[in-house]
Amino acid sequence: MNPLLLLSNQNEEIMKKHDEDIIITTAEGKIIKVTPKSGEHYGLSPSDLLGRSVLELERQGIFSPAITPQVVEKKKKVIMVQKTPSGQKVLITGIPLLNDEFEVEHVISYSYELSELMIMKEYLDELESQISLAKEELAYFRNRQMKIKDFISESPSTRQALKTVYKMKQFDTPVVIYGEHGTGKSILAKTIHNESERKDQPFIEVDCPSIPDAVFEDVLSGTEQSQGYLKLSSGGTLFLKEVDQLSRSSQSILFKLLQHHEDSRVIATSVHSLKEAMQNGNFREDLFYRLHLVSIELKPLRERPEDLSKAITVYLNKLKRTYSRNKNIDDTLFLHLLQLPWNGNFRELKNVVERSFIESERDTIGIHDLPPDYQPTKEEQMEIDLDGKTLPHILEFVEKKVITNAKNRYRTTTEMAAVLGISQPSVVRKLKKYSTTPLGDDTL
Known part of the structure; x- marks a missing residue:
């Protein structure tokens, strides 16, 4: 008697403890054991199946096709799709149970309606999507913890810039970094290079404004006596600093050279918007689209x-x-x-x-x-004495000083809002508040 059978005897019976669609047959195809769910896919009760031959059921179009003969013939697990009398499709798996002579003695089969499998697939797809999202979030938080030497990234806008840098390590596309002088554009460009697969290759800086138009092509493409920046940067990164300062003629040369040089990754920086320069006719359209695939903005420190x-x-x-x-x-x-x-x-x-x-x-x-x-003027000074002062009073005093100083420094409420990081209507409300409600002493 085969010890692998679900029950120890071979009498025809319903295995009431199992809630899956399981059928056990002899090698000849006689159904000897079923579960309460057996026959459900075929419009039959479990008792309708017990004692029947799968070959007979196949001839009647109930099992189309029967799996037992195929398992007996191949002596190994078989997976196939059956079509039920109602037109449903069922995925069925048959497993052979061998005797001591390694002949098939019994076949265990279990089945799932394909619609159930589709639900499972949808669940797995959703799970995969959630895992993918979790990976992205992990990458984001890893990015938030990413430390770059000499680059300070505490503000939301700078963290967003670092997030883009982290994404760019997967791609080899041109990047333009915008920002005023001294905002950290060069450090960010070097970081993009160091995070990419080109990190072990050259990082060649080109100070665009310092190169005269007359020698611009020679500097980039080289001469008989010396290699140009393009050759030196092959396999690595060509870093074009302040590309917005190039003349139209140098822009034309740069576009022509880049069209025939695909060996370097190009990162450019610009103080001003290249798009606005292009729209104003100060920057070539073809060069703009050659460089401007990804952009990163570094806001001014203020x-x-x-x-x-x-x-x-x-x-x-x-x-x-x-x-x-x-x-x-x-x-x-x-x-x-x-x-x-x-x-x-x-x-x-x-x-x-x-x-x-x-x-x-x-x-x-x-x-x-x-x-x-x-040094501040007397009116701008913010003398602070914390003793005996409540926190709301201190904060209100500081806010009044900041608003007053900003009013003296900037011409419009729009400029004040940009510097202070608040909305223009908020600036108007605060100006009205502190011009109509004196705080008393100007010092704390």
């Missing part, structure tokens, strides 16, 4: 308060190590630095913080240690 705050701390800590002096910035100076426009962005900020660090004769750097051009 629109990235989180990055500005972090940068002040980072630069201060570097200076402590460089000069072996444990100096700190007082709160009043820190708040004042957060209000300045920083048109030179990180370069300007780094210069001012270092000059103040050197100028300070005490361990606490204050307003008076700033270069004269950066």
Whole structure:
């Protein structure tokens, strides 16, 4: 007696403990065991199947075709699709049970209606989609934790830029990075290169504004005496700095050379919008579409308060190590630095913080240690005394000072809104609030 049978005896019976559609037959095709679900796909009850021959059922068009003969013939598992009398399709699997002589003694078969399988497939597809989404989210959060040397990324806009950088490691497309001077465009370009498969190949920088039109083609394509930038960057990255500063003639040369050079990945930077330059006739349309497949924007530092705050701390800590002096910035100076426009962005900020660090004769750097051009007027100063003041009062005082200083620095409420990172209607409301509701003392 075969020990692999679901039940120990071979009497015809219904296996009531099993909730799947399972049928057991002899090698000759007689059905000897069924489950309560057997026959459901064929419009029969389990008792209608017991004792019947699968060959007879096949002739009657109930099993079309029967699986037992095929399993007996092949002596291995068989998977096939049966068509039921009602026109449904059933996926059926037959497994042989062999005796001591390795002959098929019994066949166990189980089936699923294809519609059930389709539901399972839809579930698996949905699960796969969720897994894919989870991978994307994991990549996003990994990206949020991605640290780039000398690149500060605390603000939402900069994190979005890093997210794009992370995506670009999978592709070899041209990239244009927009931003004012000193916003970190070169560091970001180098990061894209280092995150790509070209990281072990050359990264060649081309300072576009510094190359005269007369020698632009020779510098890029090379001469008999020297290799050009294109040849040097083969297999790696050609980094075109401030491509928006090229003349129309140099743009024409660049487009022609890039059309015949596919060995380098091109990353370009621009202070101004290439699209606007193209629309104004200052940038070639064909070169624009050659370069502008992916764009990344780095906003100015005055629109990235989180990055500005972090940068002040980072630069201060570097200076402590460089000069072996444990100096700190007082709160009043820190708040004042957060209000300045920083048109030179990180370069300007780094210069001012270092000059103040050197100028300070005490361990606490204050307003008076700033270069004269950066020191606030008496009206702009934000003297802070926290003792005895509630947090709402402190915040309201700081907000009033910030709004007042911004009003004195910028011509329109639109400019104020852009610098402060709030909407223009919010600026109007706050101006009205602080011009009609005096706070009393101007200091805390």
